[in-house]
Amino acid sequence: MTAAIAHNVVSARPxxxxxGYRFELVKLVSQWRIRLLVLACWIAPAFFVAGVSLQSTLPSDTLFGRWMHATGWAGPLVMLGFAGTWALPLLTSVVAGDVFASEDRLGTWRHLLVAVRSPGRIFAAKALAGLTVILLLVAGLACSSAAGGVVAVGSRPLVGLDGQLLAPGDAAGRVVLAWACALAPTLALAAIGLLGSVALGRSPMGLLLPALVALAMQVAQMLPLPVAVRLALPGYAFISWNGLFTSPAQAGPLLxxxxVSLVWAVLATALAHLLLLRRDFTNPAYDGAGRRAFTLGxxxxxxxxxxxxxxxxxATPSMGSGIRQDKVQRSVATAFAHLYRLQTRQLHRPAVTEARLRATAACTKSDGQGAQEGAGNDWRCVVTWHLPDVAVAGTAVYQLDVASDGRFVADGDGPKEVNGYFLVRTPTGDAPNPLWQFDGNVELLDTTSKGQSHAGNTATPS
Incomplete structure (x- = not known):
């Protein structure tokens, strides 16, 4: 009798x-906190974006925040910046960081193993169920914020980070692509959550691990680290999507x-799978993988x-900061030339092309003292441009705050009729002055040699 029972147990198929996937998915979505997160991600961003877009004060310190009055496609980009910093790390912690640890807390591993009869399939089912919920949450954030912006403001052209005006269809496509690229670091954090959930057992550190890793990567991005170190961190794709909103797109750092994020996701998932297969499920006092969490995690x-x-x-000459004087000058001159044309249309003046403007920028850091490279709020640029049939060149001054990730904010410092005031008087009334303040981006990877810095000062014609 005993031999027959043993034979039946051995021959039982997993x-x-x-x-198993359907079972784990039902377990996840039956939790009240998961249902609340799904509901919040599909509803709250729409109300947030619509509400902010209709206010008189905009989050101008946020990337694309100053354009939320102008187009509905700025809203989902503002939401993406917030999500990459806070929302997505917390969401991956709640979903992936608890998917295995919950079995330890409830003491249900033996029942699950008897029912499924395969630790490998248990891991695959839980990982796929967690991935499904995370994709649902990210899709909700993207779709809801886009719907709120378009309904509140409308599908209008979006001003890119180089001042180029993007048509509504082009802007929508780039917004979708930016959110799709943000999935890669989200998957990396989710894989880290799986690894922490398996390795740390019922410890709350497993639940917090994705959020802590994301916070550490954000702090690292604010430090004066070489470009190669920045690009080697999986969270860099949360900020490099802004390269999609230049013409041509700065796709190198984003790719x-x-x-890097996908490689992290694959490796962390494989390590979590290996730790689960090596676990001793017969020990009811199991409280983490111990030393193996260090050596295998x-x-x-x-x-x-x-x-x-x-x-x-x-592969790339990227051991410096990536922020050089010639790059800053080229980015400022290009953005100014595009935005000058936008201001010209606002004022109903004769149209002029970037090629005829011949805009250049002369930028110095710390009043020319010290190395002319690196991040800081002590950059000062003087932009010069030429109008057809006008002998005297125009000049405008900007104070720049350049972040370590290459993003900068140019604040107009006169003359008043060009960039010294936030409104311009148009034939139809006062309108926001596009040259007063604008965002820009310096590509950290070298695309031109240092000897081409003079050529880089001139804005590229459209």
Whole structure:
């Protein structure tokens, strides 16, 4: 009798993966906090974006925040910036960081193993269920914020980070692509959550791990680190999507960030799977993988970071800050030329092309003292341009605050009729002055040699 029972247990087949996946998905969405998160992600962003877009004061310190009155496609980009900093790390912590630890807290591993009969299929079902919920949450944030912006303001052209005016269809496509690229670092954080959930057991650190890792990466991005180190961190794709809103697109850093994030996601998921398969499920007092969490969890990810830094440093000349004087001058001159044309249309003046403007910028850091490179709020630029049939060149002054990730805010410092006031008087009434303040982006990866800095000062014609 005993031999027959043992034979039946051994010959029992594991539960098919689709059935296990449905079971784990139902378990996840039956939790009140998951339902609340899904509801919030699909409703709250629409009301937030619509409400902010209809206010008189805009979040001008946020990327694309100053354009929320002008177009509905600025709203989802503001939401993406907030989501990459706070929302997505917290969402991955709640979903992926608890998917395995909940079984430890409830003591249900033995029942699950008896029902499924395969630790590998349990891992796959839980990982796929968590991925499904995370994708649903990200889709809700993107769709809801876009709907709120378009309904409140309308589908209108969007001003890019180089001052180029993007048609509504083009802007919508780039917004969708930016949110799609943000999925890569989200998956990396979700994989880290799976790893922490498996390795740390019922410890609350497993739940907090994705948020803590995201916070550490944000702090690292604010430090004066070499470009190769920045690109080697999976969270870089949360900020490099802004390269999509220049013409031509600054796709190099974004592609590297997406690839690095996906490699992190694959490695962290594989490590979590390996730790789960090596776990002793017969020990009811299990409280984490202990030393194996360090050797099979932390060390491989640290080695991957070091390897990625070395590969990027060899493939690209990126061991400096990436912010050089010629790059800043080129970015400021290009953005000014595009925005000057926008102001010209506002004032109903004769149209002029960027090629005829011949805008250039002369920028210095710290009044020319010290190295003319690196981040800081002590950049000062004097923009010069030429109008057809006008002998005297026009000049305008800007104070720049350049962040370590290459994003800068140019604040107009006169003359008043050009960039010294936030409104311009048009034939139809006062309108926001596009030259008063504008956002820009310096591509950290070198695309031109230092010897081409003079050519880089001239705005590219459209």
């Amino acid at each position: 539960v098919p993966l689709p059935r 590297i960030g997406v690839v 932390l060390l491989p990810l640290a080695a991957l970071t070091a390897l990625t830094v070395a590969v990027i440093a060899v």
